[in-house]
Amino acid sequence: MNSVLQCNDVVGESVVWCERRQTLFWVDIVGRRLHRFHPASGTHVVRATAEMPTSIGLREDDGAVIGFRHEVALWDFEDRFETLALVEADRPDNRLNEGCVAPDGSFWVGTMQNNVDSHGGPLPMSGRRGAIYRIDGAGSVRALTGPEFGITNTFVWSNNQFVTADTLENALYAYAWDGASSVTGRRSFTPAYAKGLPDGSCLDSEGFVWNCRVAGGGCVVRFAPDGRVDREVKVGCDSPTSCTFGGEDFSTLFVTSSRFGMQAGQFDESLEGSLFALDVGVRGRPANRFRLAKR
Numbered sequence: 001m002n003s004v005l006q007c008n009d010v011v012g013e014s015v016v017w018c019e020r021r022q023t024l025f026w027v028d029i030v031g032r033r034l035h036r037f038h039p040a041s042g043t044h045v046v047r048a049t050a051e052m053p054t055s056i057g058l059r060e061d062d063g064a065v066i067g068f069r070h071e072v073a074l075w076d077f078e079d080r081f082e083t084l085a086l087v088e089a090d091r092p093d094n095r096l097n098e099g100c101v102a103p104d105g106s107f108w109v110g111t112m113q114n115n116v117d118s119h120g121g122p123l124p125m126s127g128r129r130g131a132i133y134r135i136d137g138a139g140s141v142r143a144l145t146g147p148e149f150g151i152t153n154t155f156v157w158s159n160n161q162f163v164t165a166d167t168l169e170n171a172l173y174a175y176a177w178d179g180a181s182s183v184t185g186r187r188s189f190t191p192a193y194a195k196g197l198p199d200g201s202c203l204d205s206e207g208f209v210w211n212c213r214v215a216g217g218g219c220v221v222r223f224a225p226d227g228r229v230d231r232e233v234k235v236g237c238d239s240p241t242s243c244t245f246g247g248e249d250f251s252t253l254f255v256t257s258s259r260f261g262m263q264a265g266q267f268d269e270s271l272e273g274s275l276f277a278l279d280v281g282v283r284g285r286p287a288n289r290f291r292l293a294k295r
Contacts, residue, residue, distance in 0.1 A: 004254075005037060005044060005275040010120065012256030012273060013200065014055040014099065016287050017246030024246060024275075025064065026256050027053040030120045034066075036077070037275065039247070052116065055099025057107055060289040065107050067099040069114075072107060072135055074292075085139040087111065094129055098164075098200070100155035104180050105291030107135045108144070110152025110164070122261050125150065125168070132164065134181055137293035144183050154201040156209055159225045163189050163209055165198035172198055172211065174227070190227035195219055200242030204282045205250070212240040212255060220255060220278070233280055237272050245284020253278040 010030035017024055024037045029052050036045040055067040056075075064075040070089045074082040088094050088111050095116075099109040112130040115123045130149035134142045150168025157163075162177040170192045175183035196217015201209050208230060209223040218238050222230040237257040246254050259272035 004039060004277045006271065007035065007044070007046075007273065007275055009033075009035075009256065009258065009273040009275075011241065011258045011260045012275065013242050013258075014057075015200075015242045015244045015254055015256045015275075016056060016058060017244050017250070017254065017284075018058055019246075019250075019286055020062065022248070024244070024254055025056050025058075026242070026275075027056050027066070029054050030116055030260055034075075039277075052095070054096045055109065057099060057101035058287050058289045060105065060291045065099075065101070065290045067096040067109050069095045072096075072099075072109060072139075085135045085141050087133050087135075087141055088131075091129075097130070098152045098155055101288040101290045102134070102155075103157050103288050105137065105289065106181070107290050108155050109133050109135065110149060110155070111147075112149065112151045115151075128166075128168075130166075132183075136181075137291045139293075142181060144181075145186075153199050154209075154211060156201050156203050158203055158207045158209065161225075163201070165201070165211070167197045167199060167214065170197050172209075172223070172227070188227075190223055190229070193217075193221060193229070195221075195232070196239070199240070200256075202242075202244050202253075202284065204245060204284050206282060208282075210243050210253065210280075212243050214239045214241055214258060220253070220280075222280075233278060235276055235278070237270065237274065237276070239272060240276070244287065250284040250286070251279070251282075253280050253284070 009028040015026035034047045051068040072085045095114040154165035162175045172189040174189040196213030197215045199212040199214040201211040239258040255276040
């Protein structure tokens with residue numbers, strides 16, 4: 001285990017590996033930054049954004065799709081952003097959070113009550129106001145759930161089920177998934193884990209779920225497709241936030257982290273907000289890619 005990049009993210013999130021470019025992409029939500037990192041060369045490019053970027057996914061046409069506060073936009077990896085869809089624009093106290101490309105090429109996003117003030121500090125939260133939405137290649141938005149989440153996190157699809165999390169509830173849930181645009185029958189995926197709270201996740205080549213344990217968890221936990229705990233892997237920070245498999249053979253687990261809400265003295269000499277690389281003995285799989293409708 002090692003820190004491969006001390007990037008000082010406030011809330012590093014939504015890390016994804018592009019095998020075409022051999023490059024990692026991720027966002028710093030509160031720092032309002034987009035990251036692009038090529039591990040082999042060490043090249044690291046950071047782009048500031050006016051709005052909070054909350055998630056990022058790859059596109060089939062080699063660009064990216066990005067969630068902002070209420071907007072889902074297309075990005076060309078340079079300076080051009082194009083609005084694709086608006087989500088909960090009529091709910092100014094909410095914002096987007098988790099976002100991930102589904103196996104069918106759509107982009108799924110989750111919402112939550114906004115917990116970041118205008119200065120980048122924490123705001124109190126008062127309830128479950130978050131829902132999950134599906135956005136297709138034409139920009140059409142469909143609600144998949146009602147407003148039943150505190151903080152939406154973890155979007156993975158495995159064994160005809162959709163696994164997601166509510167960080168505030170320390171809960172991982174599974175829905176039956178029809179392979180396209182519907183989820184039904186929410187149930188507990190696994191009992192509440194004792195360390196930290198669930199944040200982002202990814203799948204490995206065997207269909208196991210790797211879940212980052214934020215808020216003091218300091219680890220990534222591997223869950224079997226039936227929710228059984230397989231093992232726990234420590235990370236060199238208190239709050240790992242999202243993970244993805246990458247590298248030439250998808251054998252490295254890259255992990256982002258957060259220092260949101262910490263006092264300066266808590267992270268000055270630590271690696272909170274860094275990017276980590278773990279050798280966990282299994283391989284991952286390529287990320288799903290968003291498919292735009294023909295224009």
